[in-house]
Amino acid sequence: xxxxxxxxxxxxxxxxxxxxxxxxxxxxxxxxxxxxxxxxxxxxxxxxxxxxxxxxxxxxxxxxxxxxxxxxxxxxxxxxxxxxxxxxxxxxxxxxxxxxxxxxxxxxxxxxxxxxxxxxxxxxxxxxxxxxxxxxxxxxxxxxxxxxxxxxxxxxxxxxxxxxxxxxxxxxxxxxxxxxxxxxxxxxxxxxxxxxxxxxxxxxxxxxxxxxxxxxxxxxxxxxxxxxxxxxxxxxxxxxxxxxxxxxxxxxxxxxxxxxxxxxxx
Numbered sequence: 001x002x003x004x005x006x007x008x009x010x011x012x013x014x015x016x017x018x019x020x021x022x023x024x025x026x027x028x029x030x031x032x033x034x035x036x037x038x039x040x041x042x043x044x045x046x047x048x049x050x051x052x053x054x055x056x057x058x059x060x061x062x063x064x065x066x067x068x069x070x071x072x073x074x075x076x077x078x079x080x081x082x083x084x085x086x087x088x089x090x091x092x093x094x095x096x097x098x099x100x101x102x103x104x105x106x107x108x109x110x111x112x113x114x115x116x117x118x119x120x121x122x123x124x125x126x127x128x129x130x131x132x133x134x135x136x137x138x139x140x141x142x143x144x145x146x147x148x149x150x151x152x153x154x155x156x157x158x159x160x161x162x163x164x165x166x167x168x169x170x171x172x173x174x175x176x177x178x179x180x181x182x183x184x185x186x187x188x189x190x191x192x193x194x195x196x197x198x199x200x201x202x203x204x205x206x207x208x209x210x211x212x213x214x215x216x217x218x219x220x221x222x223x224x225x226x227x228x229x230x231x232x233x234x235x236x237x238x239x240x241x242x243x244x245x246x247x248x249x250x251x252x253x254x255x256x257x258x259x260x261x262x263x264x265x266x
Contacts, residue, residue, distance in 0.1 A: 076105010141186025
């Protein structure tokens with residue numbers, strides 16, 4: 001059993017605090033951006049033409065991506081997980097440094113950002129989304145590790161040797177579900193998606209990589225939800241499904257729909 005005593009604040013200047021949560025997002029975006037550039041360079045050497053999606057174009061997309069992740073992730077959390085609270089205290093919405101981001105909200109924000117960017121630059125939507133699908137697990141890994149350091153989104157009660165006593169979770173040990181998700185949705189998902197994208201060459205078949213990202217993320221998230229404690233103010237739907245589970249079932253459906261539409265068009 002482990003007692004959680006991590007400080008969510010990395011450096012405190014008094015007038016300014018640098019939190020692990022912020023560092024996680026910055027690292028995820030920077031490393032993801034660098035890997036995305038590498039993907040374009042590798043495929044250009046293989047004579048795969050992105051038709052307008054170059055390294056410089058990707059630099060311009062970073063602004064869209066950051067806005068999509070932050071705005072979508074925060075609004076997703078507000079709407080999906082704690083709408084009543086933020087309706088009463090709307091000024092709390094801007095305090096993203098305290099945590100409270102939704103993957104599914106961030107996904108909607110990123111999809112919206114890609115759609116706008118692809119329309120403005122006249123680039124295929126799936127050419128951009130496929131690359132983002134390859135790099136997204138990097139950000140997911142750091143985000144889940146930040147959740148662990150913050151002591152939020154902890155798991156159900158457990159007696160396993162690696163269970164953790166979280167300050168906000170009572171005096172009994174719990175599953176470190178944030179670590180489970182960091183491993184599955186971060187590390188494992190990264191290798192799975194990139195295996196299909198490059199070893200199976202699906203990166204050249206527009207849409208498949210994006211669809212597989214939705215499918216595998218949803219499956220890993222559904223598995224992780226078995227160990228994760230539901231939000232007290234929400235609980236379970238039909239005595240079984242958490243909010244994250246229901247949202248993941250929706251993304252799972254869209255993943256299969258994308259593949260169905262692609263194959264139908266082929």
